[in-house]
Amino acid sequence: MSRWIQSGDNQDLTNERKKGTFDTERMSAWIYGGQDVLNRRREILNFVKSVKDFNDPVPIEFMSREERVMNSARKVVSMTDNTDQIDGSDFFGEGMYYQALTMGRDLHAMSLHYVMFLPTLQGQTDDDQLDEWLGKAISRAVVGTYAQTELGHGTNLSKLETTATYDPKTEEFVLHSPTITAAKWWPGGLGKSSNHAVVVAQLYTKGEHKGPHPFIVQLRDENTHMPLKGIRMGDIGPKLGINGNDNGFTLFNQVRIPRKSLLMRYAKVEPDGTYVAPPHSKLGYGTMVFVRSIMIKDQATQLGAAATIATRYSAVRRQGEITPGAGEVQILDYQTQQNRVFPQLARAFAFLSAASEIRELYLTVTEQLTHGNTELLAELHVLSSGLKSIVSWDTAQGIEQCRLSCGGHGYSQASGFPEIYGYAVGGCTYEGENLVMLLQVARYVNIF
Amino acid sequence: MSRWIQSGDNQDLTNERKKGTFDTERMSAWIYGGQDVLNRRREILNFVKSVKDFNDPVPIEFMSREERVMNSARKVVSMTDNTDQIDGSDFFGEGMYYQALTMGRDLHAMSLHYVMFLPTLQGQTDDDQLDEWLGKAISRAVVGTYAQTELGHGTNLSKLETTATYDPKTEEFVLHSPTITAAKWWPGGLGKSSNHAVVVAQLYTKGEHKGPHPFIVQLRDENTHMPLKGIRMGDIGPKLGINGNDNGFTLFNQVRIPRKSLLMRYAKVEPDGTYVAPPHSKLGYGTMVFVRSIMIKDQATQLGAAATIATRYSAVRRQGEITPGAGEVQILDYQTQQNRVFPQLARAFAFLSAASEIRELYLTVTEQLTHGNTELLAELHVLSSGLKSIVSWDTAQGIEQCRLSCGGHGYSQASGFPEIYGYAVGGCTYEGENLVMLLQVARYVNIF
Known part of the structure; x- marks a missing residue:
């Protein structure tokens, strides 16, 4: 029943595989x-x-x-x-x-280029802008990232400090970071790789504040790869995980960019500085839920990987002689080991199912929205928020239990556990900090 | 009341410090x-x-x-x-x-030299051996580690596979690793730095097995620093933490060492191979408890460091405007943040107190043992085992909660959290794997 049985494998492992009752x-x-x-x-x-x-x-x-x-x-x-x-x-x-x-x-170095930069171009540019940028981005002539969060501002988008002030005389925006906390901070690929970015900044035109908007900005010279005049940028250094990605920072000192840098699919600024507001839209809402369903599946996969390593190790590792002379027993046979590892395996499957369910619901809601039906929208949001929080924390905890179940060997990078944990536990923070997400769930449940 | 108040500091931090009601x-x-x-x-x-x-x-x-x-x-x-x-x-x-x-x-590279090699020489050598080795070890002419655990054997000392077989003809022991699982694995400083080690091996003399004993063994040439003949050794690579220490492995292929390599304070082997058993001793028992009390204090310190970083960050970080126009609030003022961080601070103090208590009890028991009184010995063992398990797991969890309370910034190595966690969480495994320790507590409580 197991396609993994191969001659020459550890005999304990083969024996366990032979006991499997499923295909x-x-x-x-x-x-x-x-x-x-x-x-x-x-x-x-x-x-x-x-x-x-x-x-x-x-x-x-x-x-x-x-x-x-x-x-x-x-x-x-x-x-x-x-x-x-x-x-x-x-x-x-x-x-x-x-x-x-x-x-x-x-x-x-190009993680954000694919996950954020390209989709933003596809979703936020007008037709002219799409013609200008998409080909270059796909061919990698332009490598980009998405620069929204600032050193002082994560969750509260309305308080971003970077400004883009329109100057009708030159038909340019002036991009500026007034303080150190206005530094764009964390964008993946910004540290060393990206020569362009979608920069989210507070739009000012004709003396009026119009809120945060996305701009496409060239950051580095395409030949020398050095930062352009007025741009200070660099690498924010190593992290708990995901160290192949060069997260970075950038500050703008009165940097002038053309009017057409504003991504104009929805909001527009006319040459004379007249602001054209976007039509009301709630469709962006669904995308976040889609990303969360992908993320829950990813978390389940990481927990599954950890549980697989721990289970195989427990089958191979022998320690402790219960019946004198009978030899040491597989640690998989200890109830404490089973109680530590098997629930993680079960959780991985449960989370995979949950990811499928939420994706189905997402497709249903998206279909309903095209008919103007918003009935399930709030429920979809709250379900995905709650699931993301519970799944990511249980995954982090579960990986650590798997790691600890391998004793000292789990502490070695060779076990894979430190990398799996460092990668997965980021999910407790990104796509909505878990405690904040759970508070949103609590608020919804109270209202309901 | 606070000696930490300095002009030029972040004003939010200074204001919080001024509110302190203790010296x-x-x-x-x-x-x-x-x-x-x-x-x-x-x-x-x-x-x-x-x-x-x-x-x-x-x-x-x-x-x-x-x-x-x-x-x-x-x-x-x-x-x-x-x-x-x-x-x-x-x-x-x-x-x-x-x-x-x-x-x-x-x-x-010398962590184990100080914590294990030197104390073992002091505790296990006879007078001649002490004269020969202690001076060299203190002057660093000899840099040593303690090689007990094997690739296949951690907790079960009786199943160590490395053998030391006495040959009366040459008055030597023959040190041998019969299998790959007999490789000494994990000793700190063994990877690159140590030229000597205390090696624990199964002693055989006159055809009889006498159990595991400690031997002092030269591993590398003192001039070239290359492994000696018959010794295969190297670095086991990076870990979740403690990466300045070069943990390593070593295998022995029929390596001959002098009879006086056996540390002979208690057990002895005469030139003709006659084994002299050690007098019964339970004093070694106390040392482990002493190390655990040091360890509980260390864990408390790590949790305290994490709680300090998180609390200071929460005082400085402002996010979310509750009253429109009033500006963003310190995240320290959110109840969820307080419930996340403050218990960790409280735990750090509780654990510091517990470490003092267990140390006092250790001193009492040590004093009683000199009069042959073993009344409190079992209780001391079980208290230190249980405390070590609970404290190290709560510390690991608490550090992670502090890290998560700092949002994305906690994921950066610059926050200190990844290093604190990687270092502290090792304590769930070393000095007795937590689940094994808790089982010992459960067994004692049942008997009591």
Whole structure:
């Protein structure tokens, strides 16, 4: 029943696999969403295995920060040179899988280019802007990121300090960071790689404040890769995880950008400075939920990886002789070990199911919205917020229990656990800080 | 009341400090164990600040594994060249503090030399051996570690596979690792730094097995620093934390060592191979408890550091405007933030008190043991096991809550949290894996 049984494997592991009462192939197909998808994943896996450029010269844990970023940049070029191997229209399916195989959990210099920069161009530009930028961005002539959060401002978008003041005399915006807390802070790929960014700034025109708007801004010279005049920027350094991605900062000192830098699909500024407000739209709301359903699936996968490592280790590791002379027993046979590891395996499956459910609900709500029906919108928001919080925290805790169940070996980077934890636990903070999300759920439940 | 109030500080922080209702100097004295100790700590702090050699050329998080180990080796030489600045007889007081200031949480190539190698020589050698080795070890002519755990064996000492078989013809022991799982695995400083080790191996003489015993073994040539003939060894690589310490592995292929390599304070082997058993002793028992009381204090300190960072951040960080126009509020004023951070601060103090209590009990029991009174011994063991488990897990959880309370910034290495967590969480595994320790407590409570 198990396609993983191979001769030459550790005998304890083979014995455990022989005891399995389910078909591992059917289970794999269920996890990936069908046999066809599973087959395609295997094709991608085999392709990635065949490309020598995807190998790391030494394990990345042995590299310095600089070496790690360079290695990541080298690999991401190979990865993007080979995108014809995957179905480009299925970014969150084949694309994410392909990226995970080539770049691992350390992510890379172009993570934000694909996840935020390109989608923002596609969603926020007018037709002229799309013509100007999309081709360059897809061909990597322009590598971009999304610069919204500031050193002093995360959740409260209305208090962003960076300003973009329109000057009708030159038909330019003047981009400025009035304080140190106005520094754009955290954008992935901003540290060393991006030469462009979508910058979110407070728009001022004709002396009036019009709130935060997105602008496309060139940051570095395309030839020398040095910051342009008036732009101060750099790397914010190593993190708990995801160190192949060069998160960075940037400050603007009266930087002039053309009027057409404002992404004008919805809001517009006319040459004379007249502001044209966007039509009311609630459709952006759904995208966040979609990202959360992807994220819950990703968290489930990380917990599943940790539980797999811990379970296999527990089958192979023998410690403690219960019956004298009978030899040491597999630690998998201790109830305490089972109670520590197996619930994590069960959670991984439960979270995978939850991710499917929320995605189905998202599709239903999106369909309803096209008919002006907003009935399920609030419920969708609150369900995805609550699930994201519970799943990410349980995942973080579960990975740590799996790690601890491997004793000292779990502390070694070679076990994979430190990397899995460092990557997954970020999910407790991004896409909405967990406590803030849970407060939103509580508020909704009270109103309901 | 607060000695930390300084002009030029962030005004929010100063305002919070002014609200304090207790004397921070008295609190500091209580934490360190008296005003005299506090004063001495400050002298040591000022000395460490004055030594340029103790600085890192770049933050260690930016270094490669190799650079990190080299930097650590360089600093530990400066540290040990300056030990006259501290009271050498107070290793677990001034010594640990001095080491923490110079080497940080990353530890160093000689950590095990001081914590395990030297104390083992002092405790397990006979008088001749002490004369031969102690001077060399103190002068660093010999740098050693303690090699007990094996790749396949941690908690179950009786199943260690490395053998030391006595050959009366040459008056030598033959040290051998029969399998790959017999590889000594994890000893700190073994990877690159140590040229000697205390190796724990199963003693065989006259065809009889006498159980695990400690041997002092030269591993590397003192001039070339290359492994000696028959010895295979190296670095086991990066870990979740403590990466300035080069944990390593070693395998022995029929390595011959002199009879006097057996540390003979208690057990002996005569030249003809006659084994002399050690007199029964339970005094070694207490040492483990002593180490645990040190460890509980250390854990409390790590949690206190995390809570301090989170509390200060929460005072300075403003986010969310509750009353329109009133400006953003300090996040310290949100009840959810208080409920997240303050319990960690309270726990740090509770754990410090618990560490003092267990140390007092240890001193009482040690005194009683000298009169043959073992009445409190089992209770001491179970209290220290239980406390160690609860404190280390609550500390790990508490550090993570503090980190998450700082939002995205907590994910940056610059916050200190990833390092504090990586260092402290090791305590859930070392000095007795927490679940195993809790099972021992449960067994005792049932019997009681």
